[in-house]
Amino acid sequence: MRNKWIICGLAVLFTTATSCKKYLDIAPVGKTILTNVSDYDLFLNSQDLTASGARELNLLGDDVDVTTIPKTPDRVEDLIYLWNAQYSTDTKVPPAFWGRHYGNIYRFNAVLVGIDNAGNGTERDRRRIKAEALLGRAFEYLYLVNLYAKPYNAATAAKDLAVPFVTSVDISDATPPRSTVAEIYDHIIGDINAAIPDLPANNTANHFRGAVTAANSVLARAYLYTGRYEAAAKYARLAMGDNPPAILDYNTIANKSAIPNMAIRPFDLYARYSTNASLKEYPTVAFLKMFDVSDLRLKLFYENTGDYTYPKRGVVAFNPSGAVANFGTCVEEMKLIIAEAAARAGRLPEALAQVNDIRKCRIKKEAYQPLSSTDAMEVMGFVMRERRLELAYKGLRWMDMRRLDAENRMPAVYRYDANNEAIATLPPHGARYTLQIPLAVLQFNPDMPRNDD
Structure with missing residues (x-):
C-alpha cells in the first residue's frame, strides 16, 4: 500500500483540507505556498501545530464520571469513555487520536522536507526551524506510542509493535510497517537530541x-x-x-x-x-475527595463544589475556561x-x-x-x-x-450509568490499555497487524 493512507486512509486532511490548500498546497495539489523561510516560521505558529493533545484523552482516565451515557451509546466520545474497541465505523471521518497526531506529523514532515530549499532566510534560521519541527514531530510520536502500543517494557520493547514511523509527504511512497516500541522511542530521543544544538536556549517570548x-x-x-x-x-x-x-x-x-x-x-x-x-x-467523587478542602485548585478550577461532601455524581465540573x-x-x-x-x-x-x-x-x-x-x-x-x-x-x-x-x-476501573449500575469495566492488564488500530486505517491497510482485542 502506498502512502495514500497518510492522507486518505488516516483521514488526516479531511478536517484540514481547506486550510491546507489555502496555506500549504502540498502535493498532490501541485503548488507550494511555503516558499520562504519566513513562511515556514509562521507555519509553526499555526493552530493545528500548537494543538497536540486530544481532549478525549481525559475520557479514558479514571478521574472522569459521565452520568449522561445513553443506553445505546454511539457518539465517539461516549465510546472512548467506555473503552470501546473502535470509536467509529465511519471510515470517512478522521479517527480519534490517530488522525490528529498523524495530521500534525504530516505538517512537521512538510517543514522538514521543504525548509532546506526555502529562500530569503539565513542558514541559522533554517536549522532552527528544522530543529523545531523535529521536536514537534517527536512530541506527536510520544503520544502515539503511548496510545497504540503496549506500555514500555525493556524486555519486550524490541518486539512489541507500535506505530508506523512516517517521514514522507509523498503519497506515492510505500507505507512504512509498524515500528516497534523501542524503535519509536529511539526516533523520539534521537530526533530531540539532533534538534537541541540548533534550538534557541529558551522560548520566553512564545x-x-x-x-x-x-x-x-x-x-x-x-x-x-x-x-x-x-x-x-x-x-x-x-x-x-x-x-x-x-x-x-x-x-x-x-x-x-x-x-x-x-x-x-x-x-x-x-x-x-x-x-x-x-x-x-466531570470528576469522580473519589477524585474530588482526594483534595484538601483548603486546596485553591478547587476554588479556581472546579464549579459547584458546595460544602465539599459531594453527595451527588455529575454536579461538580472542572472548568478550564479562562485559564x-x-x-x-x-x-x-x-x-x-x-x-x-x-x-x-x-x-x-x-x-x-x-x-x-x-x-x-x-x-x-x-x-x-x-x-x-x-x-x-x-x-x-x-x-x-x-x-x-x-x-x-x-x-x-x-x-x-x-x-x-x-x-x-x-485496580479495576468501572463506568456507571445514571442509576449507579456498572456498564463497563477496565480490568487490570486489560487489552483496552492499548488502543486498537482505527478502522479508517485498516481499510487502507488490511494487512497491518492489529492489537490484541
Whole structure:
C-alpha cells in the first residue's frame, strides 16, 4: 500500500483540507505556498501545530464520571469513555487520536522536507526551524506510542509493535510497517537530541515554540515513560535550568482569569493546546475527595463544589475556561518527575521537597502544612496523588494508568450509568490499555497487524 493512507486512509486532511490548500498546497495539489523561510516560521505558529493533545484523552482516565451515557451509546466520545474497541465505523471521518497526531506529523514532515530549499532566510534560521519541527514531530510520536502500543517494557520493547514511523509527504511512497516500541522511542530521543544544538536556549517570548528548555522537558517525559527514572530527572532539571521559573502561587490571585496567557506563562515550558481546550470535565467523587478542602485548585478550577461532601455524581465540573490547560510540559510536571525518581530511589526528603514546593502554592497559606514521612510507600503515594491533582485533565492520567498497570498497581476501573449500575469495566492488564488500530486505517491497510482485542 502506498502512502495514500497518510492522507486518505488516516483521514488526516479531511478536517484540514481547506486550510491546507489555502496555506500549504502540498502535493498532490501541485503548488507550494511555503516558499520562504519566513513562511515556514509562521507555519509553526499555526493552530493545528500548537494543538497536540486530544481532549478525549481525559475520557479514558479514571478521574472522569459521565452520568449522561445513553443506553445505546454511539457518539465517539461516549465510546472512548467506555473503552470501546473502535470509536467509529465511519471510515470517512478522521479517527480519534490517530488522525490528529498523524495530521500534525504530516505538517512537521512538510517543514522538514521543504525548509532546506526555502529562500530569503539565513542558514541559522533554517536549522532552527528544522530543529523545531523535529521536536514537534517527536512530541506527536510520544503520544502515539503511548496510545497504540503496549506500555514500555525493556524486555519486550524490541518486539512489541507500535506505530508506523512516517517521514514522507509523498503519497506515492510505500507505507512504512509498524515500528516497534523501542524503535519509536529511539526516533523520539534521537530526533530531540539532533534538534537541541540548533534550538534557541529558551522560548520566553512564545512558549508554543521549540527551545532547549522545551526539548529537555519532552525528553524527561519520554524517559519517565520508559522507566529510566534517573535520566528523566536529569532532563527535568535541565528543562528548568539553574533558576527554575517560579510556580504561580494561587494564594496571590483572585481568580483564574489572572493566570497569564499560555504563550507567556513562565512555568509552561512547551505550550500545547488540546483539541477542545475549554470543554468541561466531570470528576469522580473519589477524585474530588482526594483534595484538601483548603486546596485553591478547587476554588479556581472546579464549579459547584458546595460544602465539599459531594453527595451527588455529575454536579461538580472542572472548568478550564479562562485559564486553558496546557497539554504540553510545565515546571510542575518536571518537579513531579524529579520527585518520582527520588522516591523510587529512596531519596525521600528530596521527593517530599519537590512535592511540597508545589503544594505550598496550591493550599491556602493559613492551612498549609508540609507533607512529611519516612515511609517509602507513603512518599510514593504523595507523589502520585500530587500528579493526579496538579496535572488533572491535561491528558496525562491515561499514560500514568498504563504505567501503574504495568507495575500491578492499578485496580479495576468501572463506568456507571445514571442509576449507579456498572456498564463497563477496565480490568487490570486489560487489552483496552492499548488502543486498537482505527478502522479508517485498516481499510487502507488490511494487512497491518492489529492489537490484541
